[in-house]
Amino acid sequence: xxxxxxxxxxxxxxxxxxxxxxxxxxxxxxxxxxxxxxxxxxxxxxxxxxxxxxxxxxxxxxxxxxxxxxxxxxxxxxxxxxxxxxxxxxxxxxxxxxxxxxxxxxxxxxxxxxxxxxxxxxxxxxxxxxxxxxxxxxxxxxxxxxxxxxxxxxxxxxxxxxxxxxxxxxxxxxxxxxxxxxxxxxxxxxxxxxxxxxxxxxxxxxxxxxxxxxxxxxxxxxxxxxxxxxxxxxxxxxxxxxxxxxxxxxxxxxxxxxxxxxxxxxxxxxxxxxxxxxxxxxxxxxxxxxxxxxxxxxxxxxxxxxxxxxxxxxxxxxxxxxxxxxxxxxxx
Numbered sequence: 001x002x003x004x005x006x007x008x009x010x011x012x013x014x015x016x017x018x019x020x021x022x023x024x025x026x027x028x029x030x031x032x033x034x035x036x037x038x039x040x041x042x043x044x045x046x047x048x049x050x051x052x053x054x055x056x057x058x059x060x061x062x063x064x065x066x067x068x069x070x071x072x073x074x075x076x077x078x079x080x081x082x083x084x085x086x087x088x089x090x091x092x093x094x095x096x097x098x099x100x101x102x103x104x105x106x107x108x109x110x111x112x113x114x115x116x117x118x119x120x121x122x123x124x125x126x127x128x129x130x131x132x133x134x135x136x137x138x139x140x141x142x143x144x145x146x147x148x149x150x151x152x153x154x155x156x157x158x159x160x161x162x163x164x165x166x167x168x169x170x171x172x173x174x175x176x177x178x179x180x181x182x183x184x185x186x187x188x189x190x191x192x193x194x195x196x197x198x199x200x201x202x203x204x205x206x207x208x209x210x211x212x213x214x215x216x217x218x219x220x221x222x223x224x225x226x227x228x229x230x231x232x233x234x235x236x237x238x239x240x241x242x243x244x245x246x247x248x249x250x251x252x253x254x255x256x257x258x259x260x261x262x263x264x265x266x267x268x269x270x271x272x273x274x275x276x277x278x279x280x281x282x283x284x285x286x287x288x289x290x291x292x293x294x295x296x297x298x299x300x301x302x303x304x305x306x307x308x309x310x311x312x313x314x315x316x317x318x319x320x321x322x323x324x325x326x327x328x329x330x331x332x
Contacts, residue, residue: 037213040283057196082320084287090312126264144321151329162195171330177226210276211256218261268332277326287316
């Protein structure tokens with residue numbers, strides 16, 4: 001039996017104009033350029049479950065005292081895996097409705113379901129980012145190779161990445177641009193405090209200099225624009241008669257900042273990502289790219305017996321985490 005069929009009654013009236021057929025068409029443009037600063041896309045996969053591994057930090061040289069054996073040290077390795085899942089959507093309609101559709105737009109609108117596949121990676125990214133539960137995306141959130149969630153203060157019973165608080169920073173709210181700027185610099189300081197597995201500084205200045213992406217709730221758009229883009233800021237309360245405008249310290253610093261406000265964040269938390277990190281904290285692996293299938297009288301027994309036509313899309317993708325030492329969550 002057919003499933004959910006497109007309801008076409010309002011488009012069958014003879015003489016109806018098609019000028020506004022695209023009135024409800026999605027104006028959504030995928031934010032792939034910004035997403036690429038935070039997530040690795042399209043990692044190839046050729047099996048159900050991909051197994052990944054990496055070595056921990058190699059040892060650093062130390063003094064070799066005369067008469068002693070040369071200093072020796074070893075390093076460990078870590079293994080983790082990501083399983084591919086099927087993602088799909090199908091749209092069905094009656095052949096008569098397609099033939100009688102006066103807007104001539106039923107097929108175009110149906111195909112937009114395929115276009116919406118472009119948002120799959122972004123939707124999963126924000127599910128992982130916000131730690132949310134979804135019946136349509138991942139049934140459970142992946143853990144990082146150190147056994148912790150994307151953002152955590154500790155991992156394996158110790159301060160994550162050797163810094164108190166790990167990559168989870170307690171914020172001071174988003175009520176003012178001043179509070180956001182303070183938390184921003186605290187986040188940068190936290191990233192610079194991260195250590196490798198040998199207890200040495202993990203990042204050089206270069207990773208910060210290559211730019212940062214700030215992902216924040218669109219409900220705080222004005223405060224974030226003021227914090228990062230307003231050339232002059234107030235040093236104190238607006239009502240103060242002695243209050244003078246001062247230069248924006250972030251703009252004066254010359255840091256390359258990409259702002260990404262999203263309605264997918266529904267609280268006051270926001271996130272900092274290092275654009276220059278060689279690996280992103282979240283990644284998508286692709287077992288099979290997007291595939292489109294069309295069913296009608298010519299190729300489908302179901303269509304020949306019911307006059308139900310359909311178009312469907314499916315892909316096989318997996319989503320996982322690397323070590324997330326290139327990002328900090330400002331937890332409000």
